[in-house]
Amino acid sequence: ALLLWMGMSAVSCALAAQNTYVFPYEGLRYTQQEGETVLTQTNLAEHADLIASLGTTADAILSSYMAAGIVMEVIPQDGGQIAVSVADAGAFAGAGDMAALSEEELAAFLAQYEDSGLYENVSLTDTEPRCVRMTSSAMYGSMPVYTVRYATLYLSRLCVLTQTVVGRAPEEADDAQLE
Numbered sequence: 684a685l686l687l688w689m690g691m692s693a694v695s696c697a698l699a700a701q702n703t704y705v706f707p708y709e710g711l712r713y714t715q716q717e718g719e720t721v722l723t724q725t726n727l728a729e730h731a732d733l734i735a736s737l738g739t740t741a742d743a744i745l746s747s748y749m750a751a752g753i754v755m756e757v758i759p760q761d762g763g764q765i766a767v768s769v770a771d772a773g774a775f776a777g778a779g780d781m782a783a784l785s786e787e788e789l790a791a792f793l794a795q796y797e798d799s800g801l802y803e804n805v806s807l808t809d810t811e812p813r814c815v816r817m818t819s820s821a822m823y824g825s826m827p828v829y830t831v832r833y834a835t836l837y838l839s840r841l842c843v844l845t846q847t848v849v850g851r852a853p854e855e856a857d858d859a860q861l862e
Contacts, residue, residue, distance in 0.1 A: 701715045701716070701717070702714070702721065704721060704723060704755060706723075706755070709838075709840065710838040710840075711754060711767065711837075713767075715757075716759075717760075718759065718760030719757055719758065719759055719760065720733065720757070721756070721757055722744070722758070724745060724754075724755075727741035727745060733758075751766075752768040752769055752770045753767065753768045754768060754769055755767050762849075763847060763849070763857075764846070764847050765844060765845065765846045765860070765861065766846075767843075768842070768843045769837075769840050770840065770841045770843070771840065772836055772841040774791075775788065775792055775841070777839070778836055778839070779836065779838070780812060780835070781812050781813040781835050782813070783836075789807070789813075793805065793807060793815055796815050801817075801819060802818060803818055803819055804817065804818045805817050808833070810862050812835050812837070813835065814833040814834060815833070816832070816833055816858075817831070817834070818830065818831050818832075820852075826849060826850055827849075827852075828849050829849075829851075829853050830845060830847055830848075831846045831853045831857060831861065832844065832846075833861050844861050846861055
Protein backbone atom coordinates (compact mmCIF):
# COMPACT_ATOMS: atom_id res chain seq x y z
CA ALA A 684 0.00 0.00 0.00
CA LEU A 685 2.85 2.39 0.79
CA LEU A 686 4.44 1.86 -2.62
CA LEU A 687 1.14 2.48 -4.39
CA TRP A 688 0.58 5.60 -2.32
CA MET A 689 4.01 6.88 -3.33
CA GLY A 690 3.22 6.06 -6.95
CA MET A 691 6.34 3.98 -7.30
CA SER A 692 4.69 0.81 -8.53
CA ALA A 693 5.75 -0.86 -11.74
CA VAL A 694 3.46 -2.77 -14.02
CA SER A 695 5.04 -5.30 -16.34
CA CYS A 696 3.42 -6.89 -19.34
CA ALA A 697 4.76 -9.64 -21.55
CA LEU A 698 5.74 -8.73 -25.09
CA ALA A 699 7.08 -11.84 -26.78
CA ALA A 700 10.17 -12.82 -24.77
CA GLN A 701 10.62 -9.31 -23.35
CA ASN A 702 8.89 -7.39 -20.59
CA THR A 703 7.89 -3.76 -20.74
CA TYR A 704 7.99 -1.98 -17.42
CA VAL A 705 5.73 1.04 -16.99
CA PHE A 706 6.24 3.46 -14.10
CA PRO A 707 3.15 5.68 -14.22
CA TYR A 708 4.13 8.18 -11.53
CA GLU A 709 7.53 8.87 -13.09
CA GLY A 710 6.23 8.78 -16.67
CA LEU A 711 8.85 6.19 -17.65
CA ARG A 712 8.59 3.05 -19.76
CA TYR A 713 11.37 0.55 -20.40
CA THR A 714 11.41 -2.53 -22.60
CA GLN A 715 13.82 -5.17 -21.39
CA GLN A 716 16.41 -6.25 -23.94
CA GLU A 717 17.49 -9.86 -24.39
CA GLY A 718 19.97 -10.93 -21.74
CA GLU A 719 19.15 -8.09 -19.34
CA THR A 720 17.85 -8.41 -15.81
CA VAL A 721 15.56 -5.59 -14.67
CA LEU A 722 15.08 -4.96 -10.98
CA THR A 723 12.24 -2.74 -9.79
CA GLN A 724 10.79 -1.91 -6.42
CA THR A 725 8.05 -4.47 -7.03
CA ASN A 726 9.87 -7.45 -8.59
CA LEU A 727 12.75 -8.04 -6.17
CA ALA A 728 11.21 -11.28 -4.88
CA GLU A 729 11.46 -12.72 -8.42
CA HIS A 730 15.26 -12.28 -8.29
CA ALA A 731 15.95 -13.82 -4.87
CA ASP A 732 18.87 -15.95 -6.13
CA LEU A 733 20.63 -12.97 -7.74
CA ILE A 734 20.09 -10.81 -4.66
CA ALA A 735 21.43 -13.54 -2.36
CA SER A 736 24.49 -13.94 -4.61
CA LEU A 737 25.19 -10.23 -4.10
CA GLY A 738 25.22 -10.79 -0.34
CA THR A 739 22.19 -8.64 0.39
CA THR A 740 18.44 -8.90 0.84
CA ALA A 741 15.41 -7.66 -1.07
CA ASP A 742 14.46 -5.47 1.92
CA ALA A 743 17.89 -3.82 1.95
CA ILE A 744 17.71 -3.15 -1.80
CA LEU A 745 14.16 -1.80 -1.52
CA SER A 746 15.24 0.56 1.27
CA SER A 747 18.14 1.86 -0.80
CA TYR A 748 15.88 2.28 -3.84
CA MET A 749 13.39 4.31 -1.87
CA ALA A 750 16.07 6.43 -0.19
CA ALA A 751 17.79 7.23 -3.51
CA GLY A 752 14.65 7.52 -5.64
CA ILE A 753 15.72 4.56 -7.77
CA VAL A 754 12.94 3.44 -10.08
CA MET A 755 14.75 0.50 -11.64
CA GLU A 756 18.13 -1.09 -12.27
CA VAL A 757 19.15 -2.78 -15.49
CA ILE A 758 21.86 -5.41 -15.28
CA PRO A 759 23.20 -6.18 -18.78
CA GLN A 760 24.27 -9.73 -19.60
CA ASP A 761 27.90 -8.65 -20.02
CA GLY A 762 28.01 -7.15 -16.51
CA GLY A 763 27.76 -3.77 -14.88
CA GLN A 764 24.62 -2.01 -13.79
CA ILE A 765 22.55 1.00 -14.78
CA ALA A 766 20.24 2.63 -12.23
CA VAL A 767 17.44 5.02 -13.13
CA SER A 768 16.42 7.47 -10.43
CA VAL A 769 13.82 10.21 -10.38
CA ALA A 770 13.80 13.12 -7.94
CA ASP A 771 12.37 16.59 -7.48
CA ALA A 772 13.99 18.99 -9.95
CA GLY A 773 14.07 21.85 -7.45
CA ALA A 774 14.50 25.27 -9.06
CA PHE A 775 14.27 23.69 -12.52
CA ALA A 776 10.92 21.92 -12.01
CA GLY A 777 9.01 24.70 -13.76
CA ALA A 778 10.89 24.11 -17.02
CA GLY A 779 9.33 20.72 -17.68
CA ASP A 780 12.25 19.42 -19.73
CA MET A 781 15.71 20.43 -20.93
CA ALA A 782 14.47 21.87 -24.23
CA ALA A 783 12.48 24.49 -22.31
CA LEU A 784 15.55 25.86 -20.48
CA SER A 785 16.95 29.21 -21.59
CA GLU A 786 20.71 29.41 -22.19
CA GLU A 787 21.12 30.99 -18.74
CA GLU A 788 19.06 28.25 -17.07
CA LEU A 789 20.96 25.56 -18.97
CA ALA A 790 24.26 27.06 -17.79
CA ALA A 791 22.95 27.10 -14.19
CA PHE A 792 21.78 23.48 -14.49
CA LEU A 793 25.25 22.47 -15.70
CA ALA A 794 26.99 24.60 -13.04
CA GLN A 795 25.23 22.84 -10.16
CA TYR A 796 27.15 19.69 -11.10
CA GLU A 797 30.41 21.40 -12.06
CA ASP A 798 30.50 23.31 -8.79
CA SER A 799 29.68 20.29 -6.60
CA GLY A 800 33.26 19.00 -6.65
CA LEU A 801 31.94 15.43 -6.93
CA TYR A 802 32.80 14.85 -10.58
CA GLU A 803 36.03 14.74 -12.57
CA ASN A 804 34.33 15.67 -15.86
CA VAL A 805 31.04 17.48 -16.46
CA SER A 806 29.70 18.36 -19.91
CA LEU A 807 26.51 18.81 -21.91
CA THR A 808 25.64 16.12 -24.43
CA ASP A 809 24.40 16.62 -27.98
CA THR A 810 21.82 13.87 -27.45
CA GLU A 811 18.06 14.23 -27.45
CA PRO A 812 17.03 14.90 -24.79
CA ARG A 813 19.95 17.04 -23.80
CA CYS A 814 21.75 15.75 -20.70
CA VAL A 815 24.56 16.68 -18.37
CA ARG A 816 27.19 13.90 -18.45
CA MET A 817 29.25 13.46 -15.30
CA THR A 818 32.07 11.05 -14.53
CA SER A 819 33.83 10.17 -11.33
CA SER A 820 36.16 7.40 -10.22
CA ALA A 821 37.40 5.71 -7.09
CA MET A 822 39.73 2.88 -6.21
CA TYR A 823 38.37 -0.12 -4.32
CA GLY A 824 41.42 -2.08 -3.31
CA SER A 825 43.42 -2.22 -6.53
CA MET A 826 40.33 -2.05 -8.75
CA PRO A 827 39.27 1.24 -10.36
CA VAL A 828 35.51 1.87 -10.34
CA TYR A 829 34.06 4.55 -12.61
CA THR A 830 30.64 6.11 -12.41
CA VAL A 831 29.00 7.74 -15.42
CA ARG A 832 25.83 9.76 -14.83
CA TYR A 833 23.45 11.37 -17.26
CA ALA A 834 21.08 13.95 -15.71
CA THR A 835 18.14 15.48 -17.54
CA LEU A 836 14.78 17.07 -16.83
CA TYR A 837 11.77 14.94 -17.72
CA LEU A 838 8.16 15.83 -16.94
CA SER A 839 9.35 18.49 -14.46
CA ARG A 840 11.42 15.91 -12.57
CA LEU A 841 15.16 15.27 -12.42
CA CYS A 842 15.93 11.94 -14.09
CA VAL A 843 19.41 10.48 -13.58
CA LEU A 844 20.86 7.39 -15.21
CA THR A 845 23.87 6.04 -13.36
CA GLN A 846 26.20 3.40 -14.78
CA THR A 847 28.98 1.71 -12.84
CA VAL A 848 32.01 0.51 -14.81
CA VAL A 849 34.49 -1.70 -12.95
CA GLY A 850 38.14 -2.24 -13.86
CA ARG A 851 38.35 0.06 -16.90
CA ALA A 852 37.65 3.61 -17.97
CA PRO A 853 34.24 4.31 -19.54
CA GLU A 854 34.15 3.89 -23.33
CA GLU A 855 31.90 5.03 -26.17
CA ALA A 856 29.94 1.78 -25.88
CA ASP A 857 29.08 2.69 -22.27
CA ASP A 858 27.74 6.07 -23.38
CA ALA A 859 25.79 4.45 -26.21
CA GLN A 860 24.21 2.07 -23.71
CA LEU A 861 23.12 4.97 -21.48
CA GLU A 862 21.82 6.98 -24.43
